[in-house]
Amino acid sequence: MKPTLDYSLYLVTGRDLLPPGKDYFESLEESILGGVTVVQIREKSADTGEFLTIARQSKAICQKHGVPIIINDRIDIALAIGADGVHLGQTDMPISIARSLLPADTIIGLSVNTPEQVRKAAEDGVDYVGVGPVWGTKTKNVTSPLLGPRGVAKMLEGLEGTDVKSVxxxxxxxxxxxxxxxxxxxxxGRALDGVAVVSDIVGSTNPRAAARKIADTVKMFKAYEPPAAHKYTVTSPWWENPHTVDMLKELAGSVFESVQIFSPLVHQITNTVVTNQSANATIALGASPIMATSTEEMEDLGKVIGGLLVNFGTIKDLDCMLAAGKQANLNRNPIVFDPVGVGATAYRRAAADELLSTWQASVIKGNAGELAALANSTEVKSRGVDSVGAGFSDPARFIRDLARAERCVIVLTGKIDYVSDGHTVVALSNGHPYLAGITGSGCMVGTSVATFCAGVSMSAKSNSGAENGRLTRGDMFLAAIGGVLAVTIASEFAGVRADVKGTGTFLPALIDELGKLAPETLRDHAKIEIVHVS
Structure with missing residues (x-):
């Protein structure tokens, strides 16, 4: 009978990565004590005798701590030491032949990089797959395309309905x-069973601490459930509550209150067309803007901001966007991504993919053309920063599915705005026609959403401590709703003012009305509909 493996922290060895003076076997045992659950012995340059010696001593250490040992590539070495399994590459021995040579209870893993390879691996009866490369690495020459987390998710779709594990x-x-x-x-909902790590553990002078840090993260991910009693979170589907709309209005107003109480610092990397009005809108809502674009500042800023907006309408400073997002993730700050004009050029599409593969967005906001391009949908076309055509035939279903795929909240702007967290979809019908006639109105919505997200973030950190304040998609869902409503409701007040004669006088009036907006106004004037998606 095959053993049941815990793939949570899968260590791949690499003696060439050891820090000066660090003994390989000492490092291996310390790594296991730190939380490594599976060990793969990889020796690409050792001859057979040396590989065998290392494998035998490594197995003794693994057995001592009850950790299974996998041999990379070499079936003969695996047989010689009685290893728990082997890991093969795409150009190694076929699975069927390997299975015939090995004991029936041997675990067999396979490296995969494409959906076709995943499907074939499942058909061939492997026990687990190593999906990658996720990101670039110095531990081996990477010739296969980098997948990023979004690409890994696509690979995992091929394992749905199977018992094949994945790292x-x-x-x-x-x-x-x-x-x-x-x-x-x-x-x-199909997730990874674990992560395979090489240099971050093997190359550490304290491999036990390095392993513990990653092991704790994996454990937290597998065990974490949104807290049912969180101030701004409702964990059940909204439609299960008969007073759902009223509840959403109340909670959106409460999020606005958090903005005014904490006056968060909102970092905005945005396009040059709207920098000034975005900063003014942030101030009007009660927060503080900082429009920093120097990569050297990102580490320091990440420690003090409440949230980050990345808007690449006039795309430049890509390195800054990458660095800012990394720091935001590290410091548990929400990121709002506004992929302005993403469908206009191949460069924009590639840049968006790189950003979303480098850091996790909390909210993605865009018009129909932009979100269609992000989702590789041909249903809606774009021209520059504008959408072309009638829009999605079923916008609610589209954004729900995109929210699930991107693991974040999606905001679809238009005549009617839609917001989804991947479970619930709401339609927001506030707004004034003048909004469509001013440059950067959509960008202002992104700024407002980022400001509301920052307010929730500061509230969570204040209530739970800066290190432990955690946000859920429920938090970001409410912040996104509130952020959209703030701009669209303010536009209704601005549009009917006596001093507003057209779009030229509308913009300053809109900033005025954002400054006058109060949480109770948001609650009283919000037009929210819950959209049921079958």
Whole structure:
């Protein structure tokens, strides 16, 4: 009978990565004591005799602590030491032949990089797959395309309905483990069983602490459930409550109160067309803007901001966007991503993919053309920053599915705005026609959403402590609703003012009305409908 493996923290060895003076066997045992659950012995340059000696001594250490041992590539070594399993590459021995040579209870793993390889691996009866490379790595020459967490999620779709386990590999370290795990979940909920780590543990002078850090993250991811009693979170579907709309209005107003109480610092990397009006809108809502674009500032800023907006309408400073997002994730700050004009050029599409593969967005906001391009949908076309055509035939279903795929809240802006957390979809019908006639009105919505997200973030950190304040998609869902409502409700007040004669006088009036807006106004004037998606 095959053993049941815990793949949570899968260590792949690499003696060439050991720090000066660190003994390999000492490092291995310390790693296991730190939480490693599976060990793969990889020796690409050792001859057979040396590999055998290392494998035998490694097995003795693994057996001592009850940790299974896997041999990379070499079936003869696995047979010689009685290893628990082997791991094969795409160009190694076929699974069927390997299975015929090995004892029936041997675990067999396979490296995969494409959906076709995943499906074939499942058909061939492997026990687990190593999906990657997730990110670039210095531990081996990477020739296969980098997947990123979103790409890993696509690979996992091929394992749905099977018992095949999965680990992600390449470039994984303590600073990106949570993003890898969180971003690699399919829209149907299939998640990774663990992460495979090499240099972050083997190359550490304290491998026990390095392993513990990653092991704790994996454990937290697998065990974490949104707290049912969180101030701004409702964990059951909204439609199960007969007073859902009233509840949403009340909670959106409460989020606005948190903005005014905590006056969060909102970091905005935005396009040059709207920088000034975005800053003014942030101030009007009761928060504080900082429009910093120097990569060197990102580490310090990440420690003090309440939230981050990344808007690449006039796309530049890509390195800054990457660094800011990494720091936001590290410091548990929400990220609002506004992929302005993402469908206009191949460069924008590639940049958006790189950003979303590097950090986890909390909210993605865009018009129909932008979100269609992000989802690789042909239903809606874009021209520059504008959408072309009638829009989605079923916008509610589209954004619900996109929210599930991206593991975040999605905001679809238009004549009617839609917001979804992947479970619930709401339609928001506030707004004035003048909004469509001013440059950057959609960008202002992104700023408002980021400000509301920052307010929730500061509230969570204040209530739970800066290190332990955690946000859920429920929090971001409410913040996104509130952020959209703030701009659209303010626009209704601005549009009917006597001093507003057209779009030229409308913009300053809109800023005025954002400054006058109060939580109770948001609650009283919000037009919210819950959209049921079958």
């Amino acid at each position: 992600a590999i390449a470039g994984i370290k303590s600073t990106n483990t949570l993003h890898c795990l969180h971003g690699s979940v399919t829209k149907n």
